[in-house]
Amino acid sequence: MSKVKSFTDLKNLKSEYHKKQIFGTPAESLVQIKVGMATCGIASGAKEIKKFLIEECEHQAIDAEIKQTGCLGYCYAEPMVEVQLPDSEPVVFGYVDKKRAKSIIENYIIQGEEIEGEIPISFKTIND
Amino acid sequence: MDTINLIIDNKPIVVKKGTTILEAASSIGVQVPTLCHMKLDDLNIENKPGGCRVCVVEVEGRRNLAPACCTDVHEGMVVNSHSIRAINARRTVMELILSDHPADCLICAKSGDCELQDMAQQLGIRKIHYPGEQSHYREDTSPAIIREIDKCIMCRRCEMMCNEVQTVGVLSAINRGFDSVVSPAFEMNLDHSECTYCGQCVAVCPTGALTEVDDTGKVIRALSDPAKTVIVQTAPAVRAALGEEFEMEPGTLVTGKLVSALRRLRFDHVFDTDFAADLTIMEEGTELLNRLGKHLAGDKDVKLPILTSCCPAWVKFFEHQFPEMKEIPSTARSPQQMFGSIAKTYFAEKLGVERENLVVVSIMPCVAKKYECGRDEFKVNGNPDVDHVITTRELAALIKLSNIDFKTLPNEDFDNPLGESTGAGVIFGTTGGVIEAAVRTAYEIHTKKELPRLDFDELRGMDGIREATIDFDGLPIKIGIAHGLGNARKLLEDIQAGKSEFHAIEIMSCPGGCIGGGGQPYHHGNAEILKKRQMAIYQEDKNKTLRKSHENPHIIKLYEEFLGEPMSEKAHHLLHTEYFDRTE
Amino acid sequence: MTDTKKQIRIALRNCGLIDPEQIEDYIAQDGYFALGKCLTEYTQDQTIAEIKESGLRGRGGGGFPTGLKWEITKNVEADQKFVVCNADEGDPGAFMDRSILEGDPHSVLEAMAICGYCIGADKGLIYIRAEYPLAIERLKIAIKQAREFGLLGNDILGTGFNFDIELRYGAGAFVCGEETALIHSMEGLRGEPTFKPPFPSVSGYMGKPTNVNNVETFASVPVIINKGAGWFNKIGTEKSKGTKVFALAGKINNVGLVEVPMGTTLREVVYDIGGGIVNGKEFKSVQTGGPSGGCLTKDFLDTPIDYDNLVAAGSMMGSGGMIVMDEDDCMVSIAKFYLEFTLEESCGKCTPCRIGNKRLHEILEKITEGNGTEEDIDRLKVLSNVIKDTSLCGLGQSSPNPVLSTIANFEDEYLAHVKDGKCPAGQCKSLLRYDIIEDLCTGCTLCFRNCPVGAITGERRAPHFIDQSLCIKCGVCFEKCKFDAITLT
Numbered sequence A: 001m002s003k004v005k006s007f008t009d010l011k012n013l014k015s016e017y018h019k020k021q022i023f024g025t026p027a028e029s030l031v032q033i034k035v036g037m038a039t040c041g042i043a044s045g046a047k048e049i050k051k052f053l054i055e056e057c058e059h060q061a062i063d064a065e066i067k068q069t070g071c072l073g074y075c076y077a078e079p080m081v082e083v084q085l086p087d088s089e090p091v092v093f094g095y096v097d098k099k100r101a102k103s104i105i106e107n108y109i110i111q112g113e114e115i116e117g118e119i120p121i122s123f124k125t126i127n128d
Numbered sequence B: 001m002d003t004i005n006l007i008i009d010n011k012p013i014v015v016k017k018g019t020t021i022l023e024a025a026s027s028i029g030v031q032v033p034t035l036c037h038m039k040l041d042d043l044n045i046e047n048k049p050g051g052c053r054v055c056v057v058e059v060e061g062r063r064n065l066a067p068a069c070c071t072d073v074h075e076g077m078v079v080n081s082h083s084i085r086a087i088n089a090r091r092t093v094m095e096l097i098l099s100d101h102p103a104d105c106l107i108c109a110k111s112g113d114c115e116l117q118d119m120a121q122q123l124g125i126r127k128i129h130y131p132g133e134q135s136h137y138r139e140d141t142s143p144a145i146i147r148e149i150d151k152c153i154m155c156r157r158c159e160m161m162c163n164e165v166q167t168v169g170v171l172s173a174i175n176r177g178f179d180s181v182v183s184p185a186f187e188m189n190l191d192h193s194e195c196t197y198c199g200q201c202v203a204v205c206p207t208g209a210l211t212e213v214d215d216t217g218k219v220i221r222a223l224s225d226p227a228k229t230v231i232v233q234t235a236p237a238v239r240a241a242l243g244e245e246f247e248m249e250p251g252t253l254v255t256g257k258l259v260s261a262l263r264r265l266r267f268d269h270v271f272d273t274d275f276a277a278d279l280t281i282m283e284e285g286t287e288l289l290n291r292l293g294k295h296l297a298g299d300k301d302v303k304l305p306i307l308t309s310c311c312p313a314w315v316k317f318f319e320h321q322f323p324e325m326k327e328i329p330s331t332a333r334s335p336q337q338m339f340g341s342i343a344k345t346y347f348a349e350k351l352g353v354e355r356e357n358l359v360v361v362s363i364m365p366c367v368a369k370k371y372e373c374g375r376d377e378f379k380v381n382g383n384p385d386v387d388h389v390i391t392t393r394e395l396a397a398l399i400k401l402s403n404i405d406f407k408t409l410p411n412e413d414f415d416n417p418l419g420e421s422t423g424a425g426v427i428f429g430t431t432g433g434v435i436e437a438a439v440r441t442a443y444e445i446h447t448k449k450e451l452p453r454l455d456f457d458e459l460r461g462m463d464g465i466r467e468a469t470i471d472f473d474g475l476p477i478k479i480g481i482a483h484g485l486g487n488a489r490k491l492l493e494d495i496q497a498g499k500s501e502f503h504a505i506e507i508m509s510c511p512g513g514c515i516g517g518g519g520q521p522y523h524h525g526n527a528e529i530l531k532k533r534q535m536a537i538y539q540e541d542k543n544k545t546l547r548k549s550h551e552n553p554h555i556i557k558l559y560e561e562f563l564g565e566p567m568s569e570k571a572h573h574l575l576h577t578e579y580f581d582r583t584e
Numbered sequence C: 001m002t003d004t005k006k007q008i009r010i011a012l013r014n015c016g017l018i019d020p021e022q023i024e025d026y027i028a029q030d031g032y033f034a035l036g037k038c039l040t041e042y043t044q045d046q047t048i049a050e051i052k053e054s055g056l057r058g059r060g061g062g063g064f065p066t067g068l069k070w071e072i073t074k075n076v077e078a079d080q081k082f083v084v085c086n087a088d089e090g091d092p093g094a095f096m097d098r099s100i101l102e103g104d105p106h107s108v109l110e111a112m113a114i115c116g117y118c119i120g121a122d123k124g125l126i127y128i129r130a131e132y133p134l135a136i137e138r139l140k141i142a143i144k145q146a147r148e149f150g151l152l153g154n155d156i157l158g159t160g161f162n163f164d165i166e167l168r169y170g171a172g173a174f175v176c177g178e179e180t181a182l183i184h185s186m187e188g189l190r191g192e193p194t195f196k197p198p199f200p201s202v203s204g205y206m207g208k209p210t211n212v213n214n215v216e217t218f219a220s221v222p223v224i225i226n227k228g229a230g231w232f233n234k235i236g237t238e239k240s241k242g243t244k245v246f247a248l249a250g251k252i253n254n255v256g257l258v259e260v261p262m263g264t265t266l267r268e269v270v271y272d273i274g275g276g277i278v279n280g281k282e283f284k285s286v287q288t289g290g291p292s293g294g295c296l297t298k299d300f301l302d303t304p305i306d307y308d309n310l311v312a313a314g315s316m317m318g319s320g321g322m323i324v325m326d327e328d329d330c331m332v333s334i335a336k337f338y339l340e341f342t343l344e345e346s347c348g349k350c351t352p353c354r355i356g357n358k359r360l361h362e363i364l365e366k367i368t369e370g371n372g373t374e375e376d377i378d379r380l381k382v383l384s385n386v387i388k389d390t391s392l393c394g395l396g397q398s399s400p401n402p403v404l405s406t407i408a409n410f411e412d413e414y415l416a417h418v419k420d421g422k423c424p425a426g427q428c429k430s431l432l433r434y435d436i437i438e439d440l441c442t443g444c445t446l447c448f449r450n451c452p453v454g455a456i457t458g459e460r461r462a463p464h465f466i467d468q469s470l471c472i473k474c475g476v477c478f479e480k481c482k483f484d485a486i487t488l489t
């Protein structure tokens, strides 16, 4: 990475990354999965869940981007997984063990069915 | 604006900006009580952790009480030093301290001289409303100092002395909460640490937590043993301070009473360490001139500056901290040890007494001397040159124990031959004195001329580091002086870095020199006392007819009869020593 | 779930949104824009003015106005200054700062650089407890990436501004979170507070002017610059602007981190966001302000949370711990529990905290063991007030709060302990009493056989008895009896 030499450079970089990162904007076909991996998440087994999700998505040939993120604040419901299907709002699942992870993939991602244990987003963002 | 207007206890006053409430109050006669705070003016020594909280006062408009010792005054401040809130808080704080302090005042070494005891009385504590668990620690006895840490009140004075003033860094607060205490690291014993035994921690401890090892019992036993001849030497600084233990004005010289008290204690011969100080000057002065001569002749193996070596705490300090420089200090033993060595050879021979049957007792302002006399190199077949060392304070206790009314004693003179001394020997007791004494002799030996003057004001004073150049008849001799080991460290670091230009440096561990030694009557933070003792020392010097060591007739005789020349083979054997690397 | 978006995530804005190990993610969320804006468009004074106008106050507990602190530090002349981020987070149960550092480390780095620009410092230090390995790891990655991108280091964004950040590790002592203690700890000295003034802003790390701010305080800064002080100061109450992150814990359904606008009521946090009390039990008290905060009763549930209201109610904001208690919690034991913590964490420097807290604890222990008297309650009050009045640092000055607030709000519970010998919540073992109801006892001997200390006597098929002097209140008999013949009072 060459250094960012000016504020303008930084602004350009931002647009580039923003496009790539598809934040908030539904992507064409990509499923975005985020695993809460702060200390609390990891302590509840988030690492394993992330690994499992990667393997399982590969196995099921799902075009998914799986990444780690910080704490959403629902410590009581860790591990947490957020899934954003193309053209829809992100949905947060709590208490995700392997069984639920499998169900998230098979029922929610593949079948598009609603499944239990969805945690409503309970906060406004700085952009609301 | 450089001045501040405020009101303390209804009295309006104007003080300089940056003044604390404590200082401002004291300037109008309001004595806010303090316990942990201690300030030695002129010596740049201050302990102000704000920890004991005894000095809290009420400040109008302030949420909580203000510690007077560390709160600066501000414009329009209204202070009430004895509001009911302040008094209650102060007394409660005092009760809390006492609730974690053994109540054995009746048999405590510090009783009667204890700042905690005084404060409890001043605050009228009659009951402890919050009794509870007390902390218990192991008692730690070293060759010089006893730590009875159950009595520690965490004032941190000793820590400040050991770390900031002496830069030895042995004592520090350890543990947390109720268990916190001041101790060597890992609660190790003092004698396993790098402690120098300078005793400055003892000198400032307000309670009985730190005291010297009590050797008076050994002295009493020796004195009552008919098989022993018991002789005593007394260090120069003792005579300038002992009177304080008998309610005499600080700075009162009590040499004559001291001698007569020692006789009444039934010492067989009452001698003076000042005699040995004169001897030290003969040896050390000669060594200085030798080294200087070789150095000037271009001998690269000769190291300068030469450092004095009379202070055992200083010796132990460099053995731990600067072992690679152990070749620089003079090899001359301290006056105490020179005395012991001569006493148990020359004088024992004269008396016809076996070394084993001659007991040498020292009265010292110092606790490190207790350790020094036990060093192996100062023993012959296991028999030490100096048997017992007691401090000025212990001597006072011994005098009281022996029913002697010190104040009404007549003045008496020291015995001979080891009791004769010059003014040069006397001034060993204060910072700057050893080097001044050395200059008086070295000048005359080197220039073969008589000194035009005897008082070297440029070498005197209380500044921590002083320097002066003395003209040795065309040869400028650069002299450095440090008292307090932190100051010594600075000079040593300069030498290490090759930046030192001194030919000779005098070092004493205790602030003020031996007059401020760890075995002296407690100064309780009053630096005036040290200054008065210093003045007394210089007065004693002035009173003497002989003021140069090489003019001491008994010293001249000692060389003629016994030692030969300064630095002779025999002198080397009896009066010089070597140093050890203590880092291993 | 009852929550109708009562939370606003400002400090936590990127937590859960971005990958904290990817600077690209942060930049995509306008990361380092605030720094860019300050360096290219604002003077130092303008930046400080913006922070002042936002009304941001320190989130580390004291609530000191952040802009003012920056201004004071800026105005001290010195050849070198430092920016320090306080990430010691010693409150038991608090993890706001850890979450921010783990979820969005760049926001703190960016804010520290902005602060450095304002006060004239080119060096930042983050004091973080060594027990936070993941946060440390992510900070290290973030610092490395920021340096690679030229967002830390020399000539940032071509403006000639230099700023770099290093980590310093704490051993996890609570008192090391106090800023002067923190600075001494960084200097390699014993981590104990010294008297203020001088404040760190005037004489801090290495005796140089040092601006110390909390993690959450810093994390709020970039948003303020990006969205403007006017946006930020519309959120919150008159004197407390923006949001505050709380770590909700205790007998509450939704344990976790929440970020609410200042002025949200305790009720909203406990019930709407926290989902109410576990198992539908009765709410008893909420404790805010960490180990030295106060315990508030249900009468305070409608208090809007802000710095001043909490203090007026007898508690404090602290760094954001919020612990909910229900009917089963004994308030005397709670006070004792908190005191145990401060007792261990006191640095021991000053008398009232070192010995006074020990004595408070001993008295509380006496009360929970059933040996207390009414006089003890008075002694607790008097001693607590002296400790508050005379302690050197914030730890001692606030350590008696749990005692005072529980006495103020639950005095009847104390009285029940000392006068009736009862613990109403049934928590104080020594005050429990097991009895056998003669009429219900069938003499089955089950309790007799199970009592570990042989306190129960009685013939088969005849009523049994418990010798109270032998009973150790283990409760085995109570559990074993099949006929509900044993009472607990």
Ligand SMILES: Cc1cc2nc3c(=O)[nH]c(=O)nc-3n(C[C@H](O)[C@H](O)[C@H](O)COP(=O)(O)O)c2cc1C
Binding pocket: C057, C058, C059, C060, C061, C062, C063, C064, C066, C086, C087, C088, C089, C090, C091, C174, C175, C176, C177, C178, C179, C180, C212, C213, C214, C215, C217, C218, C319, C393, C394, C395
């Ligand atoms: C005993 C004690 C512990 C503290 N612990 C912390 C802490 O863990 N984190 C913190 O940011 N501030 C802590 N503080 C407050 C700091 O001293 C300081 O006020 C704060 O870091 C300043 O930052 P702010 O203005 O952004 O809040 C503590 C204070 C006290 C008295």
Ligand code: SF4
Binding pocket: B145, B158, B161, B162, B166, B168, B169, B170, B171, B194, B195, B196, B197, B198, B199, B200, B201, B202
């Ligand atoms: S005697 Fe001196 S060196 Fe030893 S602990 Fe005391 S102050 Fe430190």
Ligand code: SF4
Binding pocket: B151, B152, B153, B154, B155, B156, B157, B158, B159, B182, B201, B204, B205, B206, B207, B209, B210
């Ligand atoms: S040992 Fe003495 S000087 Fe040292 S802290 Fe304790 S009471 Fe103070």
Ligand code: SF4
Binding pocket: B197, B198, B199, B310, B311, B312, B313, B314, B365, B366, B367, B368, B369, B508, B509, B510, B513, B514, B515, B516, B517, B518, B519
């Ligand atoms: S200066 Fe004097 S009193 Fe102090 S340690 Fe040295 S010899 Fe002893």
Ligand code: SF4
Binding pocket: C175, C192, C193, C345, C346, C347, C348, C349, C350, C351, C353, C354, C391, C392, C393, C394, C395, C396, C397
């Ligand atoms: S109040 Fe407690 S933590 Fe603070 S300085 Fe005093 S002893 Fe240390």
